[in-house]
Amino acid sequence: MIRVLVWNEFNHEQKKEAIRKIYPNGIHNVIADFLRCDDIEVRTATLFDKNLEISDPTCGITKEILDQTDVLIWWGHMGHQYVPDEVAYLVRDAVLSGMGLICLHSAHHSKPFRYLLGTSCNLTWRESGDSERLWVIEPSHPITRGIDRSFKLDAEETYGEPFVIPTPDRLLLIGNYSSGEVFRSGCLYCRGNGKIFYFQPGHETFPTYYVPEVQTIIRNAVRFLAPTYREMTPCPNVRKVDDPKGYVI
Amino acid sequence: MIRVLVWNEFNHEQKKEAIRKIYPNGIHNVIADFLRCDDIEVRTATLFDKNLEISDPTCGITKEILDQTDVLIWWGHMGHQYVPDEVAYLVRDAVLSGMGLICLHSAHHSKPFRYLLGTSCNLTWRESGDSERLWVIEPSHPITRGIDRSFKLDAEETYGEPFVIPTPDRLLLIGNYSSGEVFRSGCLYCRGNGKIFYFQPGHETFPTYYVPEVQTIIRNAVRFLAPTYREMTPCPNVRKVDDPKGYVI
Amino acid sequence: MIRVLVWNEFNHEQKKEAIRKIYPNGIHNVIADFLRCDDIEVRTATLFDKNLEISDPTCGITKEILDQTDVLIWWGHMGHQYVPDEVAYLVRDAVLSGMGLICLHSAHHSKPFRYLLGTSCNLTWRESGDSERLWVIEPSHPITRGIDRSFKLDAEETYGEPFVIPTPDRLLLIGNYSSGEVFRSGCLYCRGNGKIFYFQPGHETFPTYYVPEVQTIIRNAVRFLAPTYREMTPCPNVRKVDDPKGYVI
């Protein structure tokens, strides 16, 4: 059983009527609902509570919770700065010890993503009602399994290059927009003992997370990122060359 | 002084009136002309001679000529199979010893490119009169220096993903087309002691090599790929650990 | 069930008494024996038959056989040139369509490995009775699972850098020798829809393939390289942007 935690800022969906209509229980619950199945169990956590306050300073992220999480999914946008550094460090360390991390859409600027990649993760952007077509670059990769050579989203926020990230270990998807921009929309990284997948679609004003291909890719990614090894690699003073300390699995 | 050899199939330009109007002396001479400058000297070679015959079985490529070449530029399309394997191997070995290789447009299927990368280099394609916009992914790279965040070609053959290549060492440019395809249009590789740059624009029916940005990118690539080290790394039986044989520069 | 084909030159074991004592039925049968288990079935093929002749010009490799093979293991040394190019191309195309390929020891110079990687795959070497210690670089990778931070081989042929290969997608193991050389001993590549793993240990004069850690790594690699997707990506003329031709899985 793969244990997923879906983390969501849960801000726009409560504040704006038009967005609430798309995601009445929040983006996190839509993602949780399509993920739940025989081999995936899902919990959720949010930054803002139902009074639109940050009542839990841990944001629902503790070391104990992360220890019980195989894959963490992160959606954030305007509230990145309200996530304490300590929480972001917990997420970073969990990834380095093996946990999978899927960062969606504007989570490109979230603390966990930036701290793990080290760059600014800047990009160019525009809200213009563009449609987007996503192209599969690696058709044999488990994350793109079941997707045709491309699929279309009727509306998405336009993200454009340069996207200031380290060269991905594997570039799985490139998106392009009706007004002509392109973007590295599916980027896979190994960091420490864990894996990170950045997936661009999912602006809050569009029903992107109801699109079957988007759901398939996120579900595939959950299965691909779920760790079979979970341990923080230490920094030991080894006494001699065949000192096995710390690395026997 | 950087010594460039521009190799061209020189087939379409002689056979078809419409193409001859664009490149009356062949694509190779247009490229040679815009490259020649204080620090770059250029020679050319072609597969077909002016009688549209293959009069020189070496295709103008000998070991002696490659030894005097810093960067080889290759344009080929319908005549890949007429290039003898022996010639392709000479090019491959020259790259492994340090020579730069720039493969343009349909040279994705040329023997030197395929033999050096090892994959099929297949892609999807369509001649539909699309316009193309090329996007800079790495603005600080010497090859994209002087280019805005994007530039437009009024017409190009459409190339699409999946492009079956090894993950590029650096992906410098992504192109997208007015009908919605995307393509990894600028791909940089290190192989042995040499560098390879694949650059997608340049279908023979359009005046692509007259476009200033295309010329700038090819000129930048020539300077970036020109080797300062040129030696085939051997496979020696070294007698002891500090045997310096073969690797002193 | 993973279907493995172990291919061996089967030359040294028949010609030299000392080597025959170590591998009386050939290296291929030792590898086949330790691999066979509930989820792995194994066939073998050799270059030389039991009369030390090449009686089968296909070397036991046909398209039909490769179509029924999930992972091909290749051991070759002095007979690389007797493998016809056509056979090497069949292997290359099978890998590009998804088949796994494990190249052992001196198969660094085999045709399938060189044709798929494109470089000379040269290295430095010495037969000096060195012992070797292999170090795990990526402890969480499925191929190194179950291995301590290092393990020792009492004797191996010394391989040294520079090893003229493309930068591996992942470097999993580094070996070092008692006389002081180092070598990138476990190198993983994605090429097309397939994966390639180069693993350096296995000189014919030493009982390397009886070492438990070596067996574990090869078995892990078989499981990691076994494809779930198998299809040659074509080079189609697609009629329009949403033409799904050829890429539906």
Add this chain to the structure above:
Amino acid sequence: MIRVLVWNEFNHEQKKEAIRKIYPNGIHNVIADFLRCDDIEVRTATLFDKNLEISDPTCGITKEILDQTDVLIWWGHMGHQYVPDEVAYLVRDAVLSGMGLICLHSAHHSKPFRYLLGTSCNLTWRESGDSERLWVIEPSHPITRGIDRSFKLDAEETYGEPFVIPTPDRLLLIGNYSSGEVFRSGCLYCRGNGKIFYFQPGHETFPTYYVPEVQTIIRNAVRFLAPTYREMTPCPNVRKVDDPKGYVI
């Protein structure tokens, strides 16, 4: 003229007699002295002043100073935690905008290195009086130019794998130690518009920075990392596809 800033903790050299004998004016001044030449000018900065106090809370690193620095060289060991986060962020942002960063020896755990790479940068270590031999993996790279296939340091602190770093863009050197450990000793990264080079030799108790090959590699790295482009890539709201804002060079 390349402008180098050598930053040193300057702790051990002042505290311990044996180390002071090796580096009487500090490690930074030895590095500065061998770097200064016709095309390289060098300044220095330290964490501890000559009273062994941290009198300057900026550690000698301000935005103005970094704006005037092409390549920053960093040596730190026991005082990483005294470098304020704000200073580390300034260094990170300078690298992302194009500045080169060379991290030496125990700077693998320095804040600028860890924040830019995102991983723990843990390793294994031992002070055992090992000698070390460093092997050139990429003989044609500008940073290894002029170095034989290997060179030896009579004594170094032993660093071992696993070294928890992202896969280097290029692995240039591997070190091995007389007791049998190996280490990725020369690792090159591109991050944003800048480059980072990690180089392992340089424990304070040994005269490593007087070794000609070590000096050659650091000097080569300074020239290779010196930027020709210097600009922080922003995160702009671009109004339309051909809005050139922010990316004209």
